[in-house]
Amino acid sequence: MYEQNTQSNYDDIFKRLVKAAYNGDVEQEINKIHQEGNETADKYALYASGGGDPNQVVFKVKDCAGDCVQKTGEDCEASCLFNAVVRDMEGNVVIKHNNCSGCGKCVEVCKNYSLVDKKEFVPIIKLLKDRKQPVFAIVAPAFIGQYAPEITPGKLRAAFKRLGFYGMVEVALFADILTLKEALEFDRLVTKEDHFMLTSMCCPIWFSMVKRVYKDLVPHISPSVSPMVACGRGIKFLHPGAKVVFVGPCIAKKAEAKEEDIKDAVDAVLTFKEVDQIFGVVGIDPAKMSEDPSEHSSTAGRIYARTGGVSKAISDTLNRLWPERKIKIRAIQADGPKDCKEVLKEALEGKIDANFLEGMGCPGGCVGGPRSVADVETGTKRVNEYGSEAESLTPVDNEHVMDLLKHLGIADIHEFLDSEKAAMFIRDFM
Structure with a gap:
């Protein structure tokens, strides 16, 4: 059988x-x-x-x-x-x-x-049923458009609550926060035309390539955690004792969540396909749920889900903070494993003109993850549409981001460079 x-x-x-x-x-x-x-x-x-x-x-x-x-x-x-x-x-x-x-x-x-x-949901079900501690679902920016077109973020949030989750938070909001941090890191690290920076944030495959194979590039990695980790830590700071379950398109995030220096952030990882199966098993149709809106991310955080989104988000934010800055971001995007290898090899050999390197282990970015439900084209289209619907282009103009930062102990964005105040967002790769 x-x-x-x-x-x-x-x-x-x-x-x-x-x-x-x-x-x-x-x-x-x-x-x-x-x-x-x-x-x-x-x-x-x-x-x-x-x-x-x-x-x-x-x-x-x-x-x-x-x-x-x-x-x-x-x-x-x-x-x-x-x-x-x-x-x-x-x-x-x-x-x-x-x-x-x-x-x-x-x-x-x-x-x-x-x-x-490994599938990690079954042990979480007891927590959802007991309701003795809040369990949050945090959804990757690629979530939009993964399911039926009529399933809005508000309806998906209501569906997660029906499963027993305390709430659903868009990781895009914390991608906004890290966009600010990365813009500040770029301003600090790239002060000459031949300087360059590798973003460490989104893709664990890209990061693993640098750490395991292209080790000489480690000094050029920005010292930031991923949006997943930032979101998990942020929720646990605001809700002591809470559990956090990340929902996204790839298997690699399951491994990232277990890494020793960041395993405090997320307690379990589910894929979009697994969530689709779970809804079916328990008889929840998100399309029929009532709206439960709470969308506060900017365009910058929402477009992280597709190749080039991180570069554009940080470039737009850098220009918003310092429009007169002479050295602008000249980005190159590695799209898929083969492309990642080529870009990193050229960076080691000094053959790139770019000063900002973005890598995505899946073609198309996170929307092309192996456990996505929608195809890459549909996912990219919906991500771009959702990004254009945001009330603010960058986190600089997003009052929700600024208010959240204050609750997390950061009164001024320049405190992102303070290793003590911004500790939850910092990762040491050296």
Whole structure:
């Protein structure tokens, strides 16, 4: 039963466990799966329920002789950016976890579904049902347009609350905050025409490439956390004891959330596809929910979801802060893994003219993430439309951002360069 169409069975097992967890009988359902399946089904149940090594994201479920390469032309070993996937003498996949960044590229191309990424929602359900502490859903800027066109941010927020979440916060609001910080960092770091800066914020694949392969570029990375981490820390600062669940388009964020120096920020990560499955299992149709509006982000934060969005956001903000600044942002965007490698290699060799380097591990940016629901074109179009609907172009003119900063202990934007006052937004890469 479970040797055929194994991906749908992994998803089916996840949905069965979600339903069982809301009904309070998840252990009984796991036992039932064990009785009707085999070793593969047991492993699916383990990882679909959030089990396995707590520090790992990607797991091997069964042996694979590599026949998928002949059928599809896609190879998990070749897809790995960090040489973490190899094959033994019999051709079976072996994951070298010391090399694995958790980016999930191998899972994305594995058509035999011998490799899976852990699903983290089932353990959260108990917290949602108990309602003893607030649990927030924080949604990546790419969320807009992922589901039906009539599902507004307000309706999606209401749907998350129906699941048991205390509230839904757009990470774009904290992307606004980090846009201010990055503009200040650029002003501090790029003072000559030959200086350049790498943004560290959004994409964990881009950051992992620099940290693991192109280490000589680390001094050029801006010392900022990602918007996901900033949002998680901000919520926990304002709501002590709260739990935070990030919702986004990629597997790599599951790995980022487990990194030692930032694992305080986010307690679980869900993908857009997983959320779509969850709504279906529990019978929630976001399109039929009442509006629960609370959208305060600017254009800058909203367009982070697509390639070039970060560069434009920070450039617009820099120009708003210092319109007479002589050295403007000259940005280059790396779009996809191959492009990221080429841009970083050229930066090492001193062959780029740009002074601001933005990298996206997925073609199109976050809207092209492997666990998106909408296609890249639809996602990009909707992100741009949503950006144009914002009341302010940059966070400089966004009164909600300025008010939020005061509540977070930052009275003036220049305090972003104060390592003590802005500690929750700073990451040391050296």
